[in-house]
Amino acid sequence: MKIHIKFLIILSLFPFINWGQTKVSGKISDNNNLEVSFASVYFKNSTQGVVANEYGKFYLESEKTYDTLVISFVGYKTKEIPLISKNNLDLQIVLEEDNLLSEVKIYAGKTSKKNNPALDILRKIWERKRKNGLHMFSQYEYDKYEKIQFDLNSIDSAYQKKKIFKGMEFIFDQVDTNRVTGKTYLPIFINENISQVYGDNENNYKKEKTLGNKNSGFDTNQHIIAFVKDLYAEYNIYNNYIKIFDKDFVSPLSRTGINVYNYVLADSAYVDDKWCYNIVYYPRRKGELTFKGDFWVNDTTFAIKKINMEASKDANINWVKDIYIEQEFDVLNDSVFLLTKDYFMSDFALSKKETSKGVYGKRTSLYQDHKFNIKHPAEFYQEDVNVYDEDIYTRSDDFWKTYRFEPLSKDELGIYKMLDTLKTVPKFKLLFDLSSTLASGYYNVGNFDYGPIFSSFGYNDIEGIRLRAGGRTYFGPNDKWRLEGYTAYGFKDNQFKYGISGKVLLHNNTRLILFGGNRRDIEQIGVSLTETNDVLGRSFASSSLFASGDNSKLTSINLSTLGLEIEPVKNLKLSTTFTYRTLKPASDRFNLNYYVDKINNLVKDETKQSEAEFSIDYTPGKKTVGYGVDRTNIDEKYLRLYLRFTQGMKGVLESDFKYNKLQFYARKPLLLGGFGTLTTTFEAGKTFGEVPLGLLSVVPGNQSWFNIENTFANLDYYEFVTNEYASLHLEHNFGGRLFSRIPWLRDFNLREIVGIRGIYGTISQENIDLNDSNLIYKAPEDVYYEYYVAVGNIFKVFRLDLSWRGNYLDIPDSRKFAVRGSFGFYF
Structure with missing residues (x-):
């Protein structure tokens, strides 16, 4: 995919607080001061956690209050860190080697492909992946709410004083902190979409009917709407490959995953009354289109309950510094696991340096009111050639209050007000016109x-x-x-x-x-x-x-x-x-x-x-x-x-x-x-x-x-x-x-x-x-x-x-x- 220069320029031209209850960040190393890559980091007595990156760095945030952080990795003793306040940033954590595992210690972080219980579970996921979720029904339909937000990140006081923002200082009244990276950011664009989705597994049909679409500051600009939607195309974690930005990333659930990932069975616990295994995975080699993260999988249906995926920092992809995915599944009728929440975040930046500024792109998709085995004729699924309904893009505030699956936060609502105000600022209009000229x-x-x-x-x-x-x-x-x-x-x-x-x-x-x-x-x-x-x-x-x-x-x-x-x-x-x-x-x-x-x-x-x-x-x-x-x-x-x-x-x-x-x-x-x-x-x-x-x-x-x-x-x-x-x-x-x-x-x-x-x-x-x-x-x-x-x-x-x-x-x-x-x- 070619980058839509106009949109990225607009984003770079551009306020809001919603602090979580517990925040931790830091770096993990061993007794020799060497980085411990891909260690598992989570709050004690919870299923909320992350996997440290290639350099041993991590950031974890929760809306709940926790008092203990747990760090574990193969070959090292599990370590518990007391959290003395809500914000525990820049922790320096040292893991000790586990002498009890010295005889079977795996060097260079690579796990064995033999006698690995995580791989036994993975093979059972492969066997059942076409028997889970929507695939269990001949037809399906559901309601979908999608929210896409773009934020200018790494905002600091020096950046706010740049001349380009003179006359627009009001946009910095408030800032927020990203729950994945811990960086400050400035929200600059939001798009909401309400739709009904229909599918027929017997004939491989699918149709999405839009009921409403709302933009901050850009009204009915279809070019921006379509670009944003295509930027975050849908994907299925059960597929062997996940297409993101025209790149095929190897899914951690792929049948070829054992050739590019290391897998570790890290834990087991109840997740929403379902007993699940927790498997941590990370890439075997650098430079490939892979992820790191972990997933929770049910012990009987071998359906995924929760999964998070973070793209490797050194993956061969331009203009994108970070990619992060979370998916959550709910249980229907005790055995059917349906996707209910999908969160996708990317960090667009000219450089992959840790300190470089960029633009977060975040998509949250929520799914509800599933119905099954309601058959529609083939004509129902035919796409309209050119039907445009302007009402879809000019829905009233009452419509959105009724149809949103979850209300917008005060800060998200503030994006609409901020951009309405910005459009009245002559300098912003000039910058917007300049970016439009360069792009078109x-x-x-x-x-x-x-x-x-x-x-x-x-x-x-x-x-x-x-x-x-x-x-x-x-x-x-x-x-x-x-x-x-x-x-x-x-x-x-x-x-x-x-x-x-x-x-x-x-x-x-x-x-x-x-x-x-x-x-x-x-x-x-x-x-x-x-x-x-x-x-x-x-x-x-x-x-x-x-x-x-x-x-x-x-x-x-x-x-x-x-x-x-x-x-x-x-x-x-x-x-x-x-x-x-x-x-x-x-x-x-x-x-x-x-x-x-x-x-x-x-x-x-x-x-x-x-x-x-x-x-x-x-x-x-x-x-x-x-x-x-x-x-x-x-x-x-x-x-x-x-x-x-x-x-x-x-x-x-x-x-x-x-x-x-x-x-x-x-x-x-x-x-x-x-x-x-x-x-x-x-x-x-x-x-x-x-x-x-x-x-x-x-x-x-x-x-x-x-x-x-x-x-x-x-x-x-x-x-x-x-x-x-x-x-x-x-x-x-x-x-x-x-x-x-x-x-x-x-x-x-x-x-x-x-x-x-x-x-x-x-x-x-x-x-x-x-x-x-x-x-x-x-x-x-x-x-x-x-x-x-x-x-x-x-x-x-x-x-x-x-x-x-x-x-x-x-x-x-x-x-x-x-x-x-x-x-x-x-x-």
């Missing part, structure tokens, strides 16, 4: 957005320095219509270019959209096998500031489109488009000539073409933001299947050629548990009929120094030309799994990537004979391929690719080796 790329002035500001400057061999200015109408995130346009000027060719487009949402429930526009510009065509007809679109290759080799093969394009798009079923989009384009070379250094009459040597350098296009775009699992004519994708982890048929219509508006073209595109990123992510991209197409260079399928090369998706890094533009092709691109990102095993590399959190891409294609003799350009047509009939290795997450933002040409090495001036780079913000 547009600067808002009234009902007009200027931008994208990042496209204002470009360069290529024909235009030289290129300046661009443009914008769009913007009345709100759910606008039913939108106009966009731009103009650009090249200082080398001394020409103005422009583009204008418009679209309108005609029918909300099916997302029937009418769109059209016109663009006259200079473009590097042939850098995508499935070119888009977006009249405002422009490939990165057309304006790459740094390029290798000759980059003068650009085309002057005049493109007009008119079309309809409809989404009759969620994530199934159908469209039909009429396009008219003229293509001619942008300079005398390149031409698109073709024979009109080869016998009499009659040649034409301009192509005029009318096309009718029909396409099907199926993206199951895609999540979007917005209900208007424009929507934004939340992430890219979904399957995409795209089929397009194009009919060239000779004679329509003086069109030159009659032909048919069929193209197919498929892409799927697949998370492979702890082994990373495999992304597969397949493309195939065929053109039926004789067409010139501008209408053929050019194998996409890449002469820039940056990665361009689905291009071949070792190919120049127009090196291969086809009228039928099949392409496959495989890329596997190990996510740091290999580098984490190398001690001197582990601390850099680098990520290893390997890939291979290849293409087969042919060019017909009829199309070769039609050609009179200065290019010699060549098709990859022997399957051209290249392979590459890459190192990602360099300084957390950069990726470096090294690519090798696999064959066709005898082509003059062919590039055997290429270096490419790219920037991005990823967890």
Whole structure:
């Protein structure tokens, strides 16, 4: 998942007390002053506890009053510490070795995989995990209340005096202390959601119907709401892997857990009248996506009663310093354990240093009023395509008082009041507008957005320095219509270019959209096998500031489109488009000539073409933001299947050629548990009929120094030309799994990537004979391929690719080796 920069900037721009009754923190070491990692820390005669981190540090808080703290770990004597006050911070605790266990002491903190009672219990959990909770029923439904809160943490007096907060000092009237880390924090955002959840285990259906959603300070901003909800996607602790921030963490209940975790049977006690075992677990190795913590499991059903999980500090994940999860289960009918409370906390920070400031993100989900075996028809579970009910986001205070499962604290209610006040402060408004501009790329002035500001400057061999200015109408995130346009000027060719487009949402429930526009510009065509007809679109290759080799093969394009798009079923989009384009070379250094009459040597350098296009775009699992004519994708982890048929219509508006073209595109990123992510991209197409260079399928090369998706890094533009092709691109990102095993590399959190891409294609003799350009047509009939290795997450933002040409090495001036780079913000 890419980080939503706008939201994180807003959070960093930004008061409340609710002290617990007992607080303890400290560090655990042994007689040799060595840290004791992952020791169990809990209040005596309770089930409230934590596991110390890799450095022996811990923090524990309870609303109840306790007078004794207990510390235990394998190979050491259990130690009890009297608590003389409510706040017992920075304790220095020394554990003594247990001589009675000297013969069986486990060194380096690793537990045995044999004769370990904790593993015997774990195997029984595996046997019963599909017989617990909601899985025991054919259908289920329940009410759900979800509260998400963001807090600026590590607040101190020096921070409060920063100039950025001048005029906003009232936000620091009160501060709170986090019950997991013990750090002070400043609440800055809260979102509440009430919903009804329905599920069918027989048919694997699930539906969530929102009844109310409430934000502090951001009203009905769907982008923030959707980003926050996707940030904390649901997970199941019984699954082998738990997906958090697009990373697959190994669950402590996983069948593969014994390979990555140490398990210790630490205790047994009654938890809510159920006899349970307490198992402590911690990672066997550093650098892997694992947790530490403990869980209580029932002795007869082997269902989890309570569990807490804290991600390893050195896990290979960016921008997140801490991840903490708690889940509690209640018993139904003496044997069925149902999840009733789920607490998730993360600490977003630029650095993982203990003293670094960050932003806490906390989600609390409560579940109640379960009902079972109430069957609904399949149509009931179908997702609405585009139904937006503004009432959901503007519910009254009386609604929330009635439907909240638990009342908000005085401090939580204060967040709403604080942000309402902040919105009236001019300085805050200025900072908010600045963050919005950096995130969206547009600067808002009234009902007009200027931008994208990042496209204002470009360069290529024909235009030289290129300046661009443009914008769009913007009345709100759910606008039913939108106009966009731009103009650009090249200082080398001394020409103005422009583009204008418009679209309108005609029918909300099916997302029937009418769109059209016109663009006259200079473009590097042939850098995508499935070119888009977006009249405002422009490939990165057309304006790459740094390029290798000759980059003068650009085309002057005049493109007009008119079309309809409809989404009759969620994530199934159908469209039909009429396009008219003229293509001619942008300079005398390149031409698109073709024979009109080869016998009499009659040649034409301009192509005029009318096309009718029909396409099907199926993206199951895609999540979007917005209900208007424009929507934004939340992430890219979904399957995409795209089929397009194009009919060239000779004679329509003086069109030159009659032909048919069929193209197919498929892409799927697949998370492979702890082994990373495999992304597969397949493309195939065929053109039926004789067409010139501008209408053929050019194998996409890449002469820039940056990665361009689905291009071949070792190919120049127009090196291969086809009228039928099949392409496959495989890329596997190990996510740091290999580098984490190398001690001197582990601390850099680098990520290893390997890939291979290849293409087969042919060019017909009829199309070769039609050609009179200065290019010699060549098709990859022997399957051209290249392979590459890459190192990602360099300084957390950069990726470096090294690519090798696999064959066709005898082509003059062919590039055997290429270096490419790219920037991005990823967890």
